[in-house]
Amino acid sequence: MQTDLEFMARALQLAELGRFTTDPNPRVGCVLVKNGRIIGEGFHERAGQAHAEINALKNAIENTTGATAYVTLEPCSHHGKTPPCCDALIAAGIKRLVVAMTDPNPLVAGRGLERCKAAGIEVVCDVLRADAEKLNRGFIARMTKNRPFVRSKIAMSLDGKTALSNGESKWITSPEARADVHRFRAESSAILTGIGTVLADNPSLNARVDFPIVQPIRVILDSQLQMPPNAQMAKLDGRTLILTCSTNEQKHAVLKQAGFEIHVLPESNGRLDLHAVMEFLATQEINNVFVEAGATLNGALLEAGLVDEWLIYMASCILGDKGRGAFALSELQSMTDKKMLQWHDVRHVGRDLRLTLTS
Numbered sequence: 001m002q003t004d005l006e007f008m009a010r011a012l013q014l015a016e017l018g019r020f021t022t023d024p025n026p027r028v029g030c031v032l033v034k035n036g037r038i039i040g041e042g043f044h045e046r047a048g049q050a051h052a053e054i055n056a057l058k059n060a061i062e063n064t065t066g067a068t069a070y071v072t073l074e075p076c077s078h079h080g081k082t083p084p085c086c087d088a089l090i091a092a093g094i095k096r097l098v099v100a101m102t103d104p105n106p107l108v109a110g111r112g113l114e115r116c117k118a119a120g121i122e123v124v125c126d127v128l129r130a131d132a133e134k135l136n137r138g139f140i141a142r143m144t145k146n147r148p149f150v151r152s153k154i155a156m157s158l159d160g161k162t163a164l165s166n167g168e169s170k171w172i173t174s175p176e177a178r179a180d181v182h183r184f185r186a187e188s189s190a191i192l193t194g195i196g197t198v199l200a201d202n203p204s205l206n207a208r209v210d211f212p213i214v215q216p217i218r219v220i221l222d223s224q225l226q227m228p229p230n231a232q233m234a235k236l237d238g239r240t241l242i243l244t245c246s247t248n249e250q251k252h253a254v255l256k257q258a259g260f261e262i263h264v265l266p267e268s269n270g271r272l273d274l275h276a277v278m279e280f281l282a283t284q285e286i287n288n289v290f291v292e293a294g295a296t297l298n299g300a301l302l303e304a305g306l307v308d309e310w311l312i313y314m315a316s317c318i319l320g321d322k323g324r325g326a327f328a329l330s331e332l333q334s335m336t337d338k339k340m341l342q343w344h345d346v347r348h349v350g351r352d353l354r355l356t357l358t359s
Contacts, residue, residue, distance in 0.1 A: 007033055008098060009128065011030055014029030014030070014041055020214065028071065030052035030071045039060050040067075042058065053085040053088060057089075057092050064093055066093060068096040069098070071098070073099065073136070077115050084115075094116075095122065096122045096123075098127050101125075101133055137288070138189065138286075141287070147282050149288050151188070151307070151309040152307045154298065154310065155169070155181075156313070158314060158317060159321075163323060169201075172315045172317065172319075173315045175350065176351075177313045177350050182209050185290055186207035188288045190216050191289075191292060192291050195227060198227065199226065204232050219243065220243065221243050221297065222243065223267065223272050227242055234260065243263050295324060296328045299327040302339055305359060312326075312357065341359060344358050
C-alpha cells in the first residue's frame, strides 16, 4: 500500500535521528497511525533508554486502540535493559503492525512478530526493507557475521598518493572534506588505526562535530606494543583499546597505568590476525568500524577482504612518483590478480571528490 510506504518512510526519518547516539543498539523509528493520520512518533535515542515504540506510545495524542504501528525493526520480545516492546504494543491496543525488517539476531528473530500475531495483531513485513538494512548495516553484520561493518577512509592525490615521501600529509584534502570525515567518525562505533599512524601523527582519533554524539571507541593495532604511554589519546575521555600479540607484562602495566585497555589476540605471521581482531570487536558490541590507517594496514585489510566500504577522498593535486601510495600489497604477477572494487557513489565535497566503493 502506498500509505504504508509513506508512513514507513517517516519512521525511517525518525530512526535517522539516532544515527550518532544509539550504539551499540540499532537505530529504530516508530510511527503510530489512526484513521489515516499520525497520532504518535518516536525513535530510540540512547542505549538503556526507551525504545522507539515506547517513545511513540508516550507521545501519542489520542487513544491508540485500533491504531497501526510502523516500526523500522521488529519490536523486541525479550527483557533487556527495557521491557519487551511487543507487549507494550499489544497492551496499547495496536491492531496492525508494519515492520521494515525482522530482528537480525538469529536467537530472537521473528519472536516479536509471532507474539503480536498470537495477540491478534495483523503483521506486515519487509516494507522499505533495503532502507532499514542500510541504516543498520553494522548491527546486522555483528548479529549475522560476528564482525562489525568496516569502512576505511583514504585521502589521496589525483595520482593516488597519501603523503609525501617524508610522511607529510597535512593537508591533501579541503577543510570541507575533513569536516565530512568527522561526520563519518561521529556515526561510527570505533575508529581503528595501526601503530605506525600513531607514531607518525599522534592522532586524537575523536569526532569533532557541533552536535551531540557518543564518541567512538579508539582501537589501535599494535602487534609489538610500541604505544607511547604519553600519546595524545591517553589524555582524552572514553576507551582506547590496544590490540596486541605481545605478552610483555611490563609494557602492559605501563600502558594500563596510562589508561589504555590492553587485549592480547592471536597472531598470523608475526602480526595481529585481522579476522580475530574483527571478531573481538564484535564481542565489544562494536557495530561500525571506521579505519583511518596507512598503506600497510589498508593493504592487509584489502587482501583479507575485511573492508565493506572504501571512502576515498581524492584531491585535484599531484604529489609525484616519490609520494607514498594507498595500499601496500604483495607484488601482482598478472593483471588477473588485480583487486577489483565496485563503484557505489561519486560526489563533490568542497573542491574534492568523495568516492564510495564496495568490496
